[in-house]
Amino acid sequence: MMNQNSVQQVFPVFLVIWALLGGSGAAFFFFNRNAALKRKVLPFFVVLAGLLFLGFIFYTDASTESLYLAVPMVTLITFLNIRTIRFCDACGRTERSQSPFSLPKFCSKCGAAMKQ
Numbered sequence: 162m163m164n165q166n167s168v169q170q171v172f173p174v175f176l177v178i179w180a181l182l183g184g185s186g187a188a189f190f191f192f193n194r195n196a197a198l199k200r201k202v203l204p205f206f207v208v209l210a211g212l213l214f215l216g217f218i219f220y221t222d223a224s225t226e227s228l229y230l231a232v233p234m235v236t237l238i239t240f241l242n243i244r245t246i247r248f249c250d251a252c253g254r255t256e257r258s259q260s261p262f263s264l265p266k267f268c269s270k271c272g273a274a275m276k277q
């Protein structure tokens with residue numbers, strides 16, 4: 162368990178790393194039009210973000226209870242992210258489904274059929 166001071170020291174560092182990762186990831190998935198490349202990068206990116214989050218929880222509050230709660234939660238979010246984000250092969254657009262049970266069938270930009 163960390164004292165309040167070290168949490169306050171680590172938090173800004175975590176926020177900066179988080180913002181850089183999130184910003185570069187969002188820019189990459191928004192601007193890049195290579196669906197095959199994005200499909201390869203997505204799992205690494207989502208898992209990296211999950212590990213970073215878990216690392217932060219572990220570092221700031223390494224109680225067993227919070228990790229028991231955080232690990233399944235992050236695993237679920239990671240799984241849902243990989244499952245609900247789809248890429249259009251025709252135009253390369255990143256599509257994000259609102260529900261893991263109804264994946265987008267057609268690209269909202271060009272109307273091409275999406276891979277399920």
Ligand SMILES: [Zn+2]
Binds near residue numbers: 251253268
């Ligand atoms: Zn498209």
